[in-house]
Amino acid sequence: MKSTILDGKLIAKNIEENVRKRVYDYEDNYNDNITLATIIVGNNKPSKTYVKMKTEACKRVGINTREYSFPTFTTEGLIQIIKMLNDDSSINGILIQHPLPEIIDEQKCFDTIALEKDVDGLNSHSFGKMSFNENAFGAATPKGIINILDFYNINLEGKKACVVGRSQILGKPIALMLLNRNATITICHSKTKDLKEEIKSSDIVIAALGKPEYIKKEWLKEGAILIDAGYNYVNGKSVGDAENPEGIASFYTPVPGGVGPVTIATLLENIVTAAEKQKELIQTKETKGKQYIKEEI
Numbered sequence: 001m002k003s004t005i006l007d008g009k010l011i012a013k014n015i016e017e018n019v020r021k022r023v024y025d026y027e028d029n030y031n032d033n034i035t036l037a038t039i040i041v042g043n044n045k046p047s048k049t050y051v052k053m054k055t056e057a058c059k060r061v062g063i064n065t066r067e068y069s070f071p072t073f074t075t076e077g078l079i080q081i082i083k084m085l086n087d088d089s090s091i092n093g094i095l096i097q098h099p100l101p102e103i104i105d106e107q108k109c110f111d112t113i114a115l116e117k118d119v120d121g122l123n124s125h126s127f128g129k130m131s132f133n134e135n136a137f138g139a140a141t142p143k144g145i146i147n148i149l150d151f152y153n154i155n156l157e158g159k160k161a162c163v164v165g166r167s168q169i170l171g172k173p174i175a176l177m178l179l180n181r182n183a184t185i186t187i188c189h190s191k192t193k194d195l196k197e198e199i200k201s202s203d204i205v206i207a208a209l210g211k212p213e214y215i216k217k218e219w220l221k222e223g224a225i226l227i228d229a230g231y232n233y234v235n236g237k238s239v240g241d242a243e244n245p246e247g248i249a250s251f252y253t254p255v256p257g258g259v260g261p262v263t264i265a266t267l268l269e270n271i272v273t274a275a276e277k278q279k280e281l282i283q284t285k286e287t288k289g290k291q292y293i294k295e296e297i
C-alpha cells in the first residue's frame with residue numbers, strides 16, 4: 001500500500017501564516033499588542049527547550065512573550081503569580097510548562113488560570129467545556145492532531161479509533177475530541193490486556209504512550225491511519241512512540257515533522273483567538289453599558 005505522509009511542517013506553516021495575518025489585524029484594529037506569559041519552574045532541560053521553541057514561534061508571528069522562570073517555587077507562590085497575570089489586561093494568554101516539580105500541585109495551578117487566558121487548555125473547566133463540545137481552548141497537542149486530520153479532510157465519523165495513552169494533556173482530551181467528531185473510541189493504557197488486538201481492529205491509532213517505537217508496524221491494520229504524538233530521543237535521533245508504518249498505513253505523521261510543529265502552531269492559534277475574544281468581550285460590555293445608560297435616561 002502507498003502511504004501518504006501527513007506533513008506537519010506544511011500544516012504548521014499554513015496555520016502560522018494565518019495567525020500572522022490575524023495578529024496584524026488585531027494590532028491595526030485595537031492599536032494593541034498580543035502577549036503570552038510563560039511560566040517555567042525548575043531546571044528540566046526539555047521544558048526549557050519547549051518554552052524556547054514556543055517563544056521563538058510567538059516572535060515569528062508578532063506575539064510578545066513575558067517569561068516567568070523560577071528555579072524553585074511553592075504552589076501558593078505560583079498561584080499568586082497566576083492570579084496577578086489573570087488580572088493583568090496586557091496579558092492575553094498564560095502557559096505553564098508541564099511538568100512542574102512534584103512538590104507543586106500542578107492541577108491546582110492550571111485551575112487558577114482564568115478560562116479566557118487558558119491557551120493551553122489545561123484547566124479542569126476548559127477540559128469540561130471541551131468534553132461537552134462547548135467553546136473552550138483545547139490542549140495544543142490534541143487540538144493540533146485534529147488540525148492535522150482536518151487539513152487532510154479525514155472524515156472521522158463512524159471510524160474506530162484507538163488512543164494509546166490516557167494522560168490529562170494528551171490521551172484523554174484527544175479521545176474526547178475524536179468522540180465529538182463521531183468516531184468510536186477505545187482508550188488503552190498500561191493495564192490494557194491486549195493492546196495489539198485493540199490496535200489491529202482500529203481505523204485510526206493515536207500513539208501517545210511515551211515509549212520509543214513501542215507500537216509495531218505489523219500491529220496496524222492495512223490502511224489504518226497512524227498519528228504518532230510521541231517524541232523520544234534515542235541514540236541522538238528523535239523517534240515516535242510507533243515504528244514507521246510506511247507501506248501499511250494509508251496516512252501517517254512522521255517523527256519529527258508531524259504532530260510536534262502543529263502543536264506549537266495550534267498554541268499560536270489559541271493565543272490570537274484568546275486576544276480577539278477578550279477584546280470582543282470588552283466591546284460587548286461597553287456597548288451593553290451604553291445601552292443601559294440610554295434606557296435609564
Ligand code: NAP
Binds near residue numbers: 141165168170192229
Ligand atoms: P504520560 O503522561 O507519561 O502518559 C503516558 C500514557 O501512556 C499513560 O496513560 C500510560 O498508562 C500509557 N502507557 C504507558 N505504557 C503503556 C503501554 N505499554 N501500553 C499502553 N499504554 C501505556 O505521557 P504524555 O505526556 O501523554 O506523552 C505521551 C507521548 O507524547 C510522549 O512520547 C511525549 O513525548 C509526547 N508528547 C508530545 C507532544 C508534542 O507536542 N508533540 C506534547 C506532549 C507529549 P497509565 O495511565 O496506565 O500509566
